[in-house]
Amino acid sequence: MPALLADIQQLPLFVAAGLLLNITPGVDMALVLRSSAAQGFRAGAAAALGISAGCSVHIATAALGIGALLAQSPAALALLQWAGAAYLVWLGIGLLRARAGAATGAPPPDPARALRRLxxxxxxxxxxxxxxxxxxxxxxxxxxxxxxxxxxxAFVLLGSVFVVNSTVVSLAIAGLGAVLHRRLAARPGWQRLGPWLNRGVGALFVALGLKLALGAPGR
Structure with missing residues (x-):
């Protein structure tokens, strides 16, 4: 470990910069906050852990050199970018079409399946x-x-530090969403606000998906 740490410089700055990036609003924060505000902390935590797992894939591929090869291949990069854009748009449309009960705090018919989906x-x-x-x-x-x-x-170690910090921030956001869920779920107005939460996050995902698609290599 000491030899590995010798390969790393300015670790406190790395941690601070990573935390600032983690609290910047984006797709991840919107997904975690929407999930926990609609279904409670466990739902937000499931989304947060999924986000961290997705980041871990990129860290592993980058450490193995695959990420660098991908960055140098416009065709492969464009294919992945189009796939990501299509998924965000699909996810956003699903939220836009979600039934009102999905955002009002009503228990899902199969909680375990709902958590796996998140x-x-x-x-x-x-x-x-x-x-x-x-x-x-x-x-x-x-x-x-x-x-x-x-x-x-060294790349894996720094990436792991980033993912751990990101997970902590995401779980904190899930906790905030869960507080909103507990305080608002019992209020009649939340029954009307819930669907609009789905629509707002869904519209955000569609917009980000289209932005990602329009920014694909070759465009």
Missing amino acids: FAQGFLTNALNPKVALFFLAFVPQFIVPAPAHPGW
Whole structure:
């Protein structure tokens, strides 16, 4: 471990910068907040863990060098970007069409299945987003010393620190959403507000998916 830490520079700055990035509003925060506000903390936590798992895929592929190869292949990058854009649009349309009961706090018919679905949604929103892969390729190496003895493991260590911090932030956001869920679910107005929460997040996902598609290589 000491030898591995010798390959890393400015670790406190890395942690601080990562936390600032984690609290920046985006798809991940919207998914976690919407899930916990609609169905409680466990739902938000499932989405948060899925997001972290998706990030871990990009860290592993980048450490193995696959991410760098992907970044140098316009065709492969475009394919992944189109897949990610299509998934975000599909997810957004699903939220726009969601039944009112899905956002009012009503218990799902199969809680375990609902949690697995939220985990999968969080996972896919990150695993299919090439911008996440490119972010790690651009951000993490800045905190690895020149000519490191263990470049791959240093990348994995920094990526793991980022994912752990991201998970903590996401779980905190899930907790905030759960508080809103407990305080608002019993109020009659929440029954009317819930569907609008779905529509707002759904519209955001559709817009981000279209933005991702329009930014695909070759456009």
